[in-house]
Amino acid sequence: MAEVKPAAHGRPSAVMLIAIGALAALAAAIAYYGTRGGALVSTGESDEAAPAEPQGPVVSMSLPHYEADLPAGPHRPLVQSACNLCHSAQLILNQPHFPMKKWEETIHKMVANYGAPLSESEQKEILEYLAVIRGMP
Amino acid sequence: MTQAELETRWHRREFLFGAGGTSLAALLTSSCSRPAAPQTTGSWAGPDPVLRFPGKVPMRVIDDRPPCLETPWRFYRQDLTPNEAFYVRWHLQTVPTTIDTRTYRLKMGGHVASPLELSLDDLRNMGGQSVVAVNQCSGNSRGLFAPRLSGAQWANGAMGNARWTGVPLRDLLRRAKIKAGAVQVVFDGLDEGPLPSVPDFQKALDADHALSTEPLVAYEMNGKPLPLLNGFPCRLVVPGWYATYWVKALAEITVLAQPFKGYWMTSAYKIPTTLNAVESPDRLGSETVPIHRMNVRSFFTTPDAEASLPVDRPVALDGIAFDGGDGIRSVEISADGGATWELAHLGDDLGKFSFRRWRLTWTPKAKGEVRLKVKATSNSGQTQPAEAGWNRGGFMRNVIEELPLTVA
Numbered sequence: 001m002a003e004v005k006p007a008a009h010g011r012p013s014a015v016m017l018i019a020i021g022a023l024a025a026l027a028a029a030i031a032y033y034g035t036r037g038g039a040l041v042s043t044g045e046s047d048e049a050a051p052a053e054p055q056g057p058v059v060s061m062s063l064p065h066y067e068a069d070l071p072a073g074p075h076r077p078l079v080q081s082a083c084n085l086c087h088s089a090q091l092i093l094n095q096p097h098f099p100m101k102k103w104e105e106t107i108h109k110m111v112a113n114y115g116a117p118l119s120e121s122e123q124k125e126i127l128e129y130l131a132v133i134r135g136m137p
Numbered sequence: 138m139t140q141a142e143l144e145t146r147w148h149r150r151e152f153l154f155g156a157g158g159t160s161l162a163a164l165l166t167s168s169c170s171r172p173a174a175p176q177t178t179g180s181w182a183g184p185d186p187v188l189r190f191p192g193k194v195p196m197r198v199i200d201d202r203p204p205c206l207e208t209p210w211r212f213y214r215q216d217l218t219p220n221e222a223f224y225v226r227w228h229l230q231t232v233p234t235t236i237d238t239r240t241y242r243l244k245m246g247g248h249v250a251s252p253l254e255l256s257l258d259d260l261r262n263m264g265g266q267s268v269v270a271v272n273q274c275s276g277n278s279r280g281l282f283a284p285r286l287s288g289a290q291w292a293n294g295a296m297g298n299a300r301w302t303g304v305p306l307r308d309l310l311r312r313a314k315i316k317a318g319a320v321q322v323v324f325d326g327l328d329e330g331p332l333p334s335v336p337d338f339q340k341a342l343d344a345d346h347a348l349s350t351e352p353l354v355a356y357e358m359n360g361k362p363l364p365l366l367n368g369f370p371c372r373l374v375v376p377g378w379y380a381t382y383w384v385k386a387l388a389e390i391t392v393l394a395q396p397f398k399g400y401w402m403t404s405a406y407k408i409p410t411t412l413n414a415v416e417s418p419d420r421l422g423s424e425t426v427p428i429h430r431m432n433v434r435s436f437f438t439t440p441d442a443e444a445s446l447p448v449d450r451p452v453a454l455d456g457i458a459f460d461g462g463d464g465i466r467s468v469e470i471s472a473d474g475g476a477t478w479e480l481a482h483l484g485d486d487l488g489k490f491s492f493r494r495w496r497l498t499w500t501p502k503a504k505g506e507v508r509l510k511v512k513a514t515s516n517s518g519q520t521q522p523a524e525a526g527w528n529r530g531g532f533m534r535n536v537i538e539e540l541p542l543t544v545a
Contacts, residue, residue, distance in 0.1 A: 060235035061191035066201040088202040096285040115334020
């Protein structure tokens with residue numbers, strides 16, 4: 001039976017302390033980067049438990065930042081700045097292809113119902129872009 | 138295209154840019170890099186990323202801002218959808234990301250004699266009542282409509298079944314001494330639009346519905362606090378009704394002596410008054426009403442779509458069925474395109490608002506491709522249509538679902 005030696009005079013060795021400290025820091029870093037934001041692109045196959053809701057008087061989360069990349073097209077910077085006010089580019093990218101008339105209605109809805117601050121000419125420019133990336137004859 | 142076929146497609150995509158995502162390098166870079174969007178196939182535009190949001194398993198992202206996340210199909214093999222896999226749908230930025238329960242108050246006012254401000258502890262101390270109920274987005278399955286529609290392109294995963302625990306809404310309304318002549322009750326959450334011009338997300342129930350035994354202000358979901366993404370600290374639960382009414386991060390309840398005129402009741406979430414809300418693009422229904430009770434649906438959860446099964450060997454089929462609160466009377470399966478139907482066995486009854494598990498042992502008798510069909514009938518006799526209906530909002534899809542299989 002290997003004898004278990006108490007640390008000399010009950011004092012853990014400095015090397016041991018440093019090792020434990022380093023391991024703890026590593027574990028904390030992994031936990032931090034592994035859960036914070038959660039912007040982890042995954043295979044979707046893992047069932048591993050997601051981090052639990054924090055308990056305590058203040059409950060908070062930090063949402064992952066995910067900026068979908070809009071394809072090249074006319075007036076892309078305007079689309080990025082105007083449409084992104086209310087929803088991310090991701091919502092645009094998963095829309096089906098539509099004829100011009102349908103996109104016109106959609107842009108009108110954003111202006112009329114949600115007050116998107118767009119001039120007539122800007123609306124036309126956004127329509128031009130959508131016709132290129134999600135248009136249909 | 139079935140849910141499972143769509144999921145298969147996403148999983149292939151996930152694999153393309155998701156493999157190895159757990160390495161530290163991927164952790165640090167995955168949020169800023171993304172492969173170029175592949176060419177679309179026509180029926181489904183663009184790839185949707187699968188991301189892990191706080192407290193959630195990796196989920197298909199319909200929109201990340203505000204978060205709209207779809208439940209992976211395999212979780213419907215459980216009767217109660219786990220909180221960490223429960224779909225998420227917000228309308229407005231900014232969604233609440235921090236709640237200080239020491240200062241949070243649920244305000245009740247309007248046409249009441251005794252306005253209230255209740256803390257989360259006050260709510261918990263009022264005692265709890267539980268109900269197992271399906272929460273389904275009005276636009277669940279919108280991505281499967283033909284002709285296609287704009288909006289959140291959900292497949293079938295914008296639904297979940299949970300045990301909700303909270304205070305009956307009517308107890309709160311009585312405690313606030315709701316006055317005679319109340320017409321509607323309005324619910325407002327902590328989410329806010331990014332511009333003052335964006336209509337605040339407020340929903341209303343008729344006073345008699347609000348005072349019925351059904352609606353709850355729920356502070357627990359499956360025995361745990363609600364995830365922030367699902368409405369912590371509390372949300373309205375309206376069993377049998379579409380989730381648009383289940384206001385999350387509930388902050389204010391206002392009783393009105395007249396009908397509510399807000400955008401999200403009078404313009405959005407409207408359905409035609411036609412049977413099962415069906416209309417066609419060239420003949421839109423002339424009259425519309427706010428969407429309300431869910432219609433009956435059923436799904437396959439096992440086996441996986443496109444599974445290959447040996448001929449003459451029995452296979453266990455199972456799935457779920459639910460409706461708007463009458464409860465499920467029967468579920469039937471057809472292996473011959475709907476010519477004949479066989480009754481499935483119904484599982485435990487968790488209540489008339491819950492998913493109802495169904496099971497059937499089926500033995501394929503011939504080799505080749507087969508598409509099984511599943512059809513539920515509610516206790517009120519409502520059943521599912523063979524052809525998918527359509528409406529302008531992409532709401533209330535409940536066509537008989539199919540499961541494509543190969544018998545070898």
